[in-house]
Amino acid sequence: MSKNNILEYIESHKDEFITFFQKLIQTDSYNPPGNEKNLAIEIENYLTQDNLRCDVFEFEHNRANLIAYLHDDFSQKNLLFNGHMDIVPAGNEGDWKYPPLSAHNKRNKYIYGRGAADMKGGLTAMIIALKILKELQFEVNGNLILNAVADEETGGSMGTEWSINEQLKDINVDFAIVGEPTGLNPLPKAIILGERGHLQLKIIANGVSCHASMPNMGKNAIMMLTKLIQHINEIDDRIPEIKPPLSIKELKELISASFPSKDIFERILEDQELLRSLLNSLTTFTKSVTMIEGGIKENVVPDKCECIIDFRLLPRQNPKYIINVLKDLVSDLGLIFNEENEKTGKEPNIQFEIFHESEGSYWEEWRESKPLTNFYEIVENVYKKKPFYLLYPACADAHYLRNTGYCENTILFGPGSAATAHSVDEFIEVEDFLNAIRVYTLFAYEFLK
Ligand SMILES: [Zn+2]
Numbered sequence: 001m002s003k004n005n006i007l008e009y010i011e012s013h014k015d016e017f018i019t020f021f022q023k024l025i026q027t028d029s030y031n032p033p034g035n036e037k038n039l040a041i042e043i044e045n046y047l048t049q050d051n052l053r054c055d056v057f058e059f060e061h062n063r064a065n066l067i068a069y070l071h072d073d074f075s076q077k078n079l080l081f082n083g084h085m086d087i088v089p090a091g092n093e094g095d096w097k098y099p100p101l102s103a104h105n106k107r108n109k110y111i112y113g114r115g116a117a118d119m120k121g122g123l124t125a126m127i128i129a130l131k132i133l134k135e136l137q138f139e140v141n142g143n144l145i146l147n148a149v150a151d152e153e154t155g156g157s158m159g160t161e162w163s164i165n166e167q168l169k170d171i172n173v174d175f176a177i178v179g180e181p182t183g184l185n186p187l188p189k190a191i192i193l194g195e196r197g198h199l200q201l202k203i204i205a206n207g208v209s210c211h212a213s214m215p216n217m218g219k220n221a222i223m224m225l226t227k228l229i230q231h232i233n234e235i236d237d238r239i240p241e242i243k244p245p246l247s248i249k250e251l252k253e254l255i256s257a258s259f260p261s262k263d264i265f266e267r268i269l270e271d272q273e274l275l276r277s278l279l280n281s282l283t284t285f286t287k288s289v290t291m292i293e294g295g296i297k298e299n300v301v302p303d304k305c306e307c308i309i310d311f312r313l314l315p316r317q318n319p320k321y322i323i324n325v326l327k328d329l330v331s332d333l334g335l336i337f338n339e340e341n342e343k344t345g346k347e348p349n350i351q352f353e354i355f356h357e358s359e360g361s362y363w364e365e366w367r368e369s370k371p372l373t374n375f376y377e378i379v380e381n382v383y384k385k386k387p388f389y390l391l392y393p394a395c396a397d398a399h400y401l402r403n404t405g406y407c408e409n410t411i412l413f414g415p416g417s418a419a420t421a422h423s424v425d426e427f428i429e430v431e432d433f434l435n436a437i438r439v440y441t442l443f444a445y446e447f448l449k
Helices: 003-012 014-026 036-048 116-135 157-165 221-230 232-238 248-256 262-271 273-282 319-332 370-383 398-403 430-448
Strands: 053-059 063-069 077-084 110-112 142-149 175-178 190-195 197-206 286-294 304-313 349-358 388-392 410-412 427-429
Touching: 003 014, 003 116, 003 430, 014 036, 014 110, 014 116, 014 430, 036 053, 036 063, 036 116, 036 142, 063 157, 077 116, 077 157, 077 430, 110 430, 116 142, 116 427, 116 430, 142 157, 142 430, 157 398, 175 398, 175 430, 190 370, 190 398, 197 221, 197 319, 221 232, 221 286, 221 304, 221 349, 232 286, 232 319, 248 262, 248 273, 248 388, 262 273, 304 319, 319 349, 370 430, 398 410, 427 430
Parallel strands: 077 142, 077 175, 175 410, 190 388
Antiparallel strands: 053 063, 063 142, 110 427, 190 410, 197 304, 197 349, 286 304
């Protein structure tokens, strides 16, 4: 048995793999509401044909997590594949070239559909890698665990967090891959070592309404909220200074590894505004006021105004800390902060409502990892281009694995382009999908042999 057996097997089963992938795209797992159980059943049917052990853990209505193993012994090395089953809603289906669940295959080059890139492509490739290792009956000195999770698009506490705290807690995982799309076109494939955290906060100003002709009788909620927004940048000085895990200079060096020379990379960087702002955003704490609403009538002083602020945090910046700093800022501006669970009193006040929060994370020791070097070489051989290491602009479930100490050695790598995720006409290149199968299977074989 060798690498060639794997590559030949993939070549001769291509059509079957593509058909299975299309079937998973066609299976509704929209979140909300979170219909992941539909997908879990399809995966279970596929894997149990090969007598792979597959457990489906149901929760709520039509929701589930799935765990499958190569075999039942976890006493040696363990490799974990993590992929989320849920997909974000398609928005207005009329805007799509092909219906979002049609999995339209265009000239065997592209497959369209919600989740094609984020991340049924990566998930399907992981499922297939497990199946190939079983079918080819390699002798292994370790185990491969597939964790197909729910709830990633809405925070991950019922998916990845639940899985590692409950079903996987006694398994010592040595290396983990999260199959998110890590293509950053027009660059080669990226291998992701960390990502920023995320906090989306709704801020509500509760004032007192009155007639606009006698504004002193009330308290204008729009004025209260805009006062806070005007001073929002002051929180930068109130939070401890945190260095980004990799500086812009270091990030540039990592990316330029994919180019024939540094000069060529610098020239490309000059052309690519998107890449420049990506590098900036990966190394800074940012905030954007993204929505605001207030007022009911042209002659009424409004008693309510609310806005949403989207904060992106560096690894080790805690969302709870940011919230506390904001509370202090509220009182220093002479406004009154109202705890969420307290009932709104008569007094004008400011309330917070957390929409979304997730921590950032980073694998500190990646430079010393032999398996990671091996992974890099496999990607280079399969894709015929040097990949590069980078951080991820969006959030992902990897922070549950890294920050809890469950498995710091976690990377993100998967087929599809990060830019097409969540967008209309989401698609994946068929060859990218097949390459991901090759990479996952070859790496698992090397890691466990
Ligand atoms: Zn995703």
